[in-house]
Amino acid sequence: MAASFWLESPLTNDNGAVGLGTFARRSTVSLSGGFGEIRLGRDYTPTFWNDTLFDPFSNIGVGGNLIGSVNTRLAVATARATGDPLNGGLPGGPDNYVRTANAIGYFLPAGLNGLYGQVQYALHENVKRDEEVGSPSRRGAEAGLRLGYAAGALDVAGTFVQSTVGDAWLPGGVHGTRKVRSASLGASYDFGGAKLFGEVSRVVDEARSAFAVHGFQVPTSITGTYQGALLGITVPLGAGQIRAAYSRVKFENDARPFAPLGTAAGEASAAKLALGYSHSLSRRTTLYATVARIRIRDGQNNPAVIGVGVGPAGTGTFATSGGFSPRSATGYDFGVRHVF
Template identity: 50%
Template sequence: MKKSLVALAALAVAGVASAQSSVTLFGVVDASISGYSNTARDNRATVFPNAFGIPVYLNQGSVKTSRRELANSGYNSSRIGFRGTEDLGGGLAASFWLEAPISNDDGQQGIATFARRSTVSLSGGFGEVRLGRDYTPTFWNDTVFDPFGTNGVGTNLVSTANTAFGGFGTPAASTGAFTNVGSSNYVRASNSIGYFLPPNLGGFYGQVQYALAEKTKYDSGIFTPNVLNSQRQGRYIGGRFGYANGPLDVALAYGSSTVGDDYYVGTTTKVNTLNLGASYDFGPVKLFGEVSKAKNKIDYEVTPLAGGRPDIDLTGYLLGVTVPVGAGLIRASWSHVKLDQNLPNNPFALNTPDPKANKIALGYVHNLSKRTALYATIARVSNKNGAGYTVGG
């Protein structure tokens, strides 16, 4: 559970270099005083020996942990960036976008890495072609249709669970506190080629993205090193298509991220994600919803006699609402996730139910100006059957 009250300040400064080009400095500084509390309870009863020789089980009781800290990015992600556009004539424009994460609570991370976004693009009547590190199509639905925008402790469980579900993490860890750009394709993908539809399609929008694994291939293949995750890990392909007109916004997204491979065993591990999100603004209230399905699967070049490892499924749901109140905004959401390992039932053992969790979040934002706001958020996660999701911290 977390309660936080903080002032959010965003500063954007634009400078025009010429009539045909512009460069903009932009950013957000977000700080919160945060508190977290987690309690784990053993709900199984103590079992004593009996005539059948059942071993003793002693109830483990409960343990509680808590933490207080000065955090960042509780309402909006702290960041600083530079973006620019040059008019090339004939309806064409060239653009760049460099955006760095900031840990303003301790100052450890600043303009040392553009891990949030690092792209260059060409746009025109055909749409936009974008190259570099960027958001994945499948992440957009998780954040756009979340009243909390996947920021702070209000972040929906669909996002929290997928963050862990799609990680691969084989590349060397980043230095110090710098964001590791080689451990997941869930939120962003590096080395990507993206295409965006033009904005004049009567409310229809869409994008496709392909991210290169950047692995070395050997010809002949017998010279391939016997090293895990050396051939395909890191590759991503996905797309998102939607319709936004008036109060309605709805979008469907699909993506496949290669999270592991073993060349000599002949396996490729992928996380395939399909999600559908929508929002409708009634005026007094705005409703949000999302359904998400993710599958961690192993493709076998030669299927083992035992059938191989079963697929692991992650199912998530999200319902949310925002209510404008004067200069403020009330935000609330409920989210649910369930993890299914598809293990066969064993009639001679106690089968563990599938891990699952529910989360409720409630928040209020009070706008002091167009750039500054105060906010407070409280959230609670209830885990069952071994699930271990938290609100953060």
């Protein structure tokens, strides 16, 4: 058996404001052996693994797929809605999309004829609660799994994750909750001369609450659904590699019996086309360049999530002071990557 630890810190390379001062990225201890691996701490979620491993751009940079961008923006939006960002409020990290804290995880061992997978459960920060106003919240709890099969050129995996991003007892004995459920299926196949990637995703953001009518509490439910799809390819070219991907996410809102004032309603969608090239100068040093074009339809119906652009992490907004996102935007990145 082996006992292991992993402490990973974020770095802001442009201004040095953050560096080796926290371990707000992955921070885990684990025990592994023939039985697999038990991992405790702050770790990546099953959803993020699929969004990253089945993306030619690894879900980063301006070429990062829209499924990951929208999921990140949704996590940030739900954190802001509650006024209490989880996970330290880090960009791209709150509310259990990229990483989750307090996690108990189990990974299947190798040697299962290509079968792999993980189960993850994250605890909230509070003690046992009572059914009364002001009692401790279960916000931050998360449960998920990922199951896949990899053999030869084929790799395919499916995920399901549920995260509690809102939880409170309201006046009148109403239990208000907000849960985000995500499911995805991703696959890749390496033909040798080219590698194809694909993913489909469905994310449901459901908020249950109540409103007062003549002294009575009337239950209400607001559900936002995000349907995503990705198709990508990488092609080796000598010491380089061409990468391309097209991704799209469609948003639909279903409010029952009606949407509270200020709630985005209707439909919106965004589509992104990305093209990139990387060139290896050595085993550890690579030059890269990417260009991406995003187009938004009816972004005003959900400016906090669908109104996304191609920022440094693929998640920047281009919203104006009126809250309306432009119909299109173009982003570029280029640089050198060195692995130590």
